[in-house]
Amino acid sequence: MLLYRLLISLFAAAVLLRHGSSRLSVPDPQKGPHVWLHGASNGELASVRPVLERLIESRPDRRWLVTANTETGRDMVAGWNLPGVSARLAPVDLQRVTRKVLREWSVTAHISLEAEIWAHRFLQCPGPVILLGARMSEGTARGWGRVPGLARRVLGRVGFASAQDAASMSRLNALGLPETARGPVVDLKAFYAPPTVSPPAEFRRESTWLAASTHEGEEATVLAAHLAARASEPDLRLILAPRHPRRAAEVRAMAEDLGLTVAQRSLGETDGTVYLADTMGEMALWYAAAGRVFVGGTMTDRGGHTPYEPAAFGAALIHGPDVRNFRAAYARLAGFGAAIAVTGTDDLVQALTTLADPAEQARMGDLARETLRPEAGLETICDKIAGTLEPG
Structure with missing residues (x-):
């Protein structure tokens, strides 16, 4: 003592x-x-x-x-x-x-x-x-x-x-x-109950994907994958929600440098193949709007963010290799084939393509939700x- x-x-x-x-x-x-x-x-x-x-x-x-x-x-x-x-x-x-x-x-x-x-x-x-x-x-x-x-x-x-x-x-x-x-x-995070929300009407869930709580070093991969995936899915739209909204200008510049059009939430903009969700407290809206979710923090040294919240909304899950913050949850997802693990741009493009079918999105989303049931x-x-x- x-x-x-x-x-x-x-x-x-x-x-x-x-x-x-x-x-x-x-x-x-x-x-x-x-x-x-x-x-x-x-x-x-x-x-x-x-x-x-x-x-x-x-x-x-x-x-x-x-x-x-x-x-x-x-x-x-x-x-x-x-x-x-x-x-x-x-x-x-x-x-x-x-x-x-x-x-x-x-x-x-x-x-x-x-x-x-x-x-x-x-x-x-x-x-x-x-x-x-x-x-x-x-x-x-x-x-x-x-x-x-x-x-x-x-x-x-x-x-x-x-x-x-x-x-x-x-x-x-x-x-x-x-x-x-x-x-x-x-x-305890498995007890998350999704609130009832109404995402903006312009998002079609089956053709929208979300990169949730991304960190520096991840947006370049996400944006490159989005650009490549649109070659086979022209209507695909990305909601990009940086973990720290103060990085919005930096992330927007990265997207525009690739020739992608950007709509920024904080500026009231709506038209863009990339929707930059740079506000706080609205993540439930974006989970509800997207049929596919890439969980941020998993391609950096951050240990990964929660899979429970997107799974509760029935989203199909994609994540990188660094999942130590939720190691047990991601191990369960892997064991049941309830999420897709990626390591870089090419893998992420392949995952988005695999999940382009709305029926496959729904199947993977339901499987993730059931797998993470406490x-x-x-x-x-x-x-x-x-x-x-x-x-x-």
């Missing part, structure tokens, strides 16, 4: 240099007992929203303290306007700071998401500790393995754990997670959480 306290103190010093004293407390405590739910940032917290909403619906009297390591994560949760939920920046896991938060917010239980395993929060929480969508990589497991006593104590406090893949669950068990705490393997349903997970929060 001494080593952990030393390391967390060094980490806290670095955080305080960057953020000031905002991470040494959780201000404006609300009256009454709270369940403390913590996720690193937007992705983790967005994935748990369906669970949180179901738990609030079943127990509207329960209060929640939801914390994030980032201001954007905190603001996102605050914007949900869920009853009984207070969104705050997470405190650093110093012993005194954690004890103060637990006391001032009358914390009765702690739920932590994915890789957020913090020793003082787990050990000092007066009630049940729950780990959801747990992710334990080989490297992180080796780190915890250097302090086996601490790992057993911390994980021994967990009353219920669901892991997002079987390998993570196996590593957690080896480090000290009680067998009685072992729950189903479920990636092992346990939302209701089952929520029942397990409720049973741990209220034993007996």
